[in-house]
Amino acid sequence: MSEKTQKAGRGRSRPPVRTDAGDSVSLEEPELNMRIVELLQQDGRMPYSSIASIVGVSEGTVRNRVKQLIADNVITIQAEALPDAFGYKFNTMTFINVAAGADVDAVARRLAQLPDVYYLTMLLGRFDLGMATYHKSQEDFREFLIRHCYGHPDIAEVENSLVLKVHKVKLHWSLDDDARRGPASS
Amino acid sequence: MSEKTQKAGRGRSRPPVRTDAGDSVSLEEPELNMRIVELLQQDGRMPYSSIASIVGVSEGTVRNRVKQLIADNVITIQAEALPDAFGYKFNTMTFINVAAGADVDAVARRLAQLPDVYYLTMLLGRFDLGMATYHKSQEDFREFLIRHCYGHPDIAEVENSLVLKVHKVKLHWSLDDDARRGPASS
DNA sequence: TTGACAGTTTGCGATTTTCGAAGATATCTC
DNA sequence: GAGATATCTTCGAAAATCGCAAACTGTCAA
The missing domain is CATH 1.10.10.10 (Winged helix-like DNA-binding domain superfamily/Winged helix DNA-binding domain)
Known part of the structure; x- marks a missing residue:
């Protein structure tokens, strides 16, 4: 050289x-x-x-x-370490509708501070907020729900789904994606 | 030294x-x-x-x-580069119920291959699959839906939400989380 | 108890890599 | 054109990496 x-x-x-x-x-x-x-x-x-x-x-x-x-x-x-590696094996998705007149952003900010929450977005559609959480056990999740979701007057509706399997997590983007997307892309 | x-x-x-x-x-x-x-x-x-x-x-x-x-x-x-940096600014969440008798895993594998999909999980609850996608435009999303979701006989129901704001994405886990979780932890 | 054995850790020298600074080149503005 | 700005390159010193052999420790079998 x-x-x-x-x-x-x-x-x-x-x-x-x-x-x-x-x-x-x-x-x-x-x-x-x-x-x-x-x-x-x-x-x-x-x-x-x-x-x-x-x-x-x-x-x-x-x-x-x-x-x-x-x-x-x-x-x-x-x-990056998978949450599993740290013992967080109970993976859920929680969807929230805030009460009429409540401050969506305030609720979001409050939940975003919780360490169990690893993904939180404001949505337009069936629910106002979508939240993905990891817990060490089902019991931990129950406590999380009771403490941070139920009983809060600014949260009107909560719907939970258990994540059975994560099929894909894509963290990386590149321009190559355009090529892979397929021919008829208008 | x-x-x-x-x-x-x-x-x-x-x-x-x-x-x-x-x-x-x-x-x-x-x-x-x-x-x-x-x-x-x-x-x-x-x-x-x-x-x-x-x-x-x-x-x-x-x-x-x-x-x-x-x-x-x-x-x-x-x-890691934010999808925004690559021009993917249209962010959605799509929930899917597969048809009775259809192979959930097969549907998941098919969708997971698509470059627009950055998060795909199998759920237990209201829907069978939850999927987060990024697109460059609303039109791209429409084409994505038509091509990959609607019209597929193994997909019975589709519900979409637009992601208005991502409040939190947490990629890193540590044992310190336990300390931050609060006192009354059973 | 004793003696391999397996798995880790360490030290070390040779090779690479990083770092900071200074010079060089191109663009833009006036 | 001259000057300002911004980015790129070169270069040598300092730092980091890499591969390896030796040393250490706990386990397991005899």
């Missing part, structure tokens, strides 16, 4: 393309950031130098890009 | 504790693996040597443990 004689930087080769929307840099255009992120989606600890040689830029560029992407909250690089 | 004279390994200081269940090593007991993983949950690229000095073992031990945890599918270390 040292056949290059001393040669100064070649400068930027990519114009500062900006998406029409005025927001910050994203990953929508299949550019350098995208290719870097796709590699880090395969292995979050891949050395910058390896990424650099694959995508064809210098190590420093990869390092700066990743640092910027993380700082901008576009990506995160973290270890 | 070199004030130590040549000294061979001290050997293992942790007995091979095994949880009563006979399954493979997990993260349930608050041991070394747990502390390593918790650090990697904060920064997936934290150097092994830094982790080692924090938890008080050698770098090689941390490296071996992490390698093993990844090989055992207990943890993953990967970059």
